[in-house]
Amino acid sequence: MVLYIVATIPLIALFILALFQNPKIGIYSSMLLSFIIPTFTKFVYDLPYGIGVEAILLLTYIVLFFKHFKEINFTPAKNIIILLLLVWMSYIILQLANPEAKSMLAWVFAMRGIALFQLLLLPLAFVLLTTKKDIIQFIVFYFSLTLIALLWATKQHQIGLTQAETQYLYNSGAAKTHILFGKLRVFSLYFDAGTFGAAAGQLCIISALLYLGPFRKLYKYTFLAIALFAFYGMMISGTRGALAIPAVGIVIYVLLIKNIRYIVIGLTILALGLIFLKFTTIGQSNYDIRRLRSALDPEDASLNVRLENREKLTVYLQGKPFGGGIGTVGFVGREFSPNTWLSTFEPDGLYTRIRAETGIVGYCLYLFIWLVILYKGFRVCWDLKNPTYKSIATAFLASYAGVLVANYGNEVMTQYPINFTTFTTLAFIFTIKKWDDKELEPHLSSSAGSLANSPS
Numbered sequence: 001m002v003l004y005i006v007a008t009i010p011l012i013a014l015f016i017l018a019l020f021q022n023p024k025i026g027i028y029s030s031m032l033l034s035f036i037i038p039t040f041t042k043f044v045y046d047l048p049y050g051i052g053v054e055a056i057l058l059l060t061y062i063v064l065f066f067k068h069f070k071e072i073n074f075t076p077a078k079n080i081i082i083l084l085l086l087v088w089m090s091y092i093i094l095q096l097a098n099p100e101a102k103s104m105l106a107w108v109f110a111m112r113g114i115a116l117f118q119l120l121l122l123p124l125a126f127v128l129l130t131t132k133k134d135i136i137q138f139i140v141f142y143f144s145l146t147l148i149a150l151l152w153a154t155k156q157h158q159i160g161l162t163q164a165e166t167q168y169l170y171n172s173g174a175a176k177t178h179i180l181f182g183k184l185r186v187f188s189l190y191f192d193a194g195t196f197g198a199a200a201g202q203l204c205i206i207s208a209l210l211y212l213g214p215f216r217k218l219y220k221y222t223f224l225a226i227a228l229f230a231f232y233g234m235m236i237s238g239t240r241g242a243l244a245i246p247a248v249g250i251v252i253y254v255l256l257i258k259n260i261r262y263i264v265i266g267l268t269i270l271a272l273g274l275i276f277l278k279f280t281t282i283g284q285s286n287y288d289i290r291r292l293r294s295a296l297d298p299e300d301a302s303l304n305v306r307l308e309n310r311e312k313l314t315v316y317l318q319g320k321p322f323g324g325g326i327g328t329v330g331f332v333g334r335e336f337s338p339n340t341w342l343s344t345f346e347p348d349g350l351y352t353r354i355r356a357e358t359g360i361v362g363y364c365l366y367l368f369i370w371l372v373i374l375y376k377g378f379r380v381c382w383d384l385k386n387p388t389y390k391s392i393a394t395a396f397l398a399s400y401a402g403v404l405v406a407n408y409g410n411e412v413m414t415q416y417p418i419n420f421t422t423f424t425t426l427a428f429i430f431t432i433k434k435w436d437d438k439e440l441e442p443h444l445s446s447s448a449g450s451l452a453n454s455p456s
Helices: 002-021 024-043 050-067 080-097 104-128 132-158 163-172 193-211 217-237 240-257 260-279 287-296 301-316 330-336 350-383 387-406 418-438
Strands: none
Touching: 002 024, 002 050, 024 050, 024 104, 024 132, 024 163, 024 418, 050 104, 080 104, 080 350, 080 418, 104 330, 104 350, 104 418, 132 193, 132 217, 132 418, 193 217, 193 240, 193 387, 193 418, 217 240, 240 260, 240 350, 240 387, 301 350, 350 387, 350 418, 387 418
């Protein structure tokens, strides 16, 4: 282990030098790390790799303040989103005084995913990713990394798992949730099938909506192919909650598009999809379709267990408006607060976890913050005039709205790498608004013009 650390010292030195030359490297390198962390966690030592992402982001701040302070405009980070995240972080800090909390170390581990990470990433995204070239580079980088994961998922589904992946499933106990009735819920390179399914659903709706945008045919067909491939990935993940991401995304798109033809097409696609799953048995022999269809079944046993658990949580939280304390639920709870009721409680959803750890007060504040941001993003997309900007911003907002709903059944927004892509695309929505305000005519500038149609 010591040899590995010594061997990486020259690489770290080179990375720091490159970061001083171009601070954007901090965002893209931490994004890359967020994509490969799940694999590292499963197969290459049991270390807290997530700290590496946060360390790179913090190092980027240091570089900005010491070398680029005078040349970088920090004004874009002064907005209501960052203010709301600071309010949430303040509440999380106040949770240190929660009398129900059992461990400060548990607070340190757990608060990173629900509060610290987004507060580190979003200001950097607002400040550093400000040009049209940045958004194209981000889309290419994001799509490329996710496509690699989709290719590996296809390999898992069609050929099978590697020996190391099989050992991981059975040694970690994940086989109980990933091999159902002899069928694999594909997890690709992610932590689990739930995260992979949500990531595939996110890429699916973004690509599908970009396909409907004012782009050249080559790009449109590329986006369509990616959307279909991502939908396949979502299906083979067996993650029913991921269905909410494209479904909600279509609703957002329909509300924003202001085009009767596309509104009719969007609503028709959504209605046909729901009718297919809810009122037919077509494809019932296919395991992936059958499992996806169970997401709309109110009698589903898994759903009823979740509802029962949430009722038990309501009883437990009586007289505890601030919850049981940060880090008292799930793996962190079992590690630092064993022999407590919350440590044995499986939240099966981010919002349930927030309610368990921060109480009804934190739960309402958390929902309020993300819904306000959704409303602000909706207003931005509604007012955009440039059709290309509107297409990109709407695709990003649709995926964000879908992720918010998917959080009900899974902890989507706290998992690498989907948290990284969600928050970065969210920042781009508000950055696009500034580009739109500066342009008098609805056309792309030279850096993004290669994507758009030429005027006829």
